[in-house]
Amino acid sequence: MQSSFVLKKMFSGTILDITVTDNADTTETSIDETEYLLSNPVNKEILLDGIKDIEKGNVKKIDLAAL
Secondary structure (H helix, E strand, O other), rough: HHHHHHHHOOOOOOOOOOOOOOOOOOOOOOOOOHHHOOOOOHHHHHHHHHHHHHHHOOOOOEEEEEE
């Protein structure tokens, strides 16, 4: 908690944009998960069809405890 106090004091009155990233992969060539999933045309079609189904209310509720 003390570090948040230090940050508040250091940047008092300043608007900050905070970005959280996975430090395990910080290479310039890494791409966003969404970009990756949509980069394959077949996968993109499946995902967009799923979004359309959700928007239409075509969803199934599954009891996870029953699995």
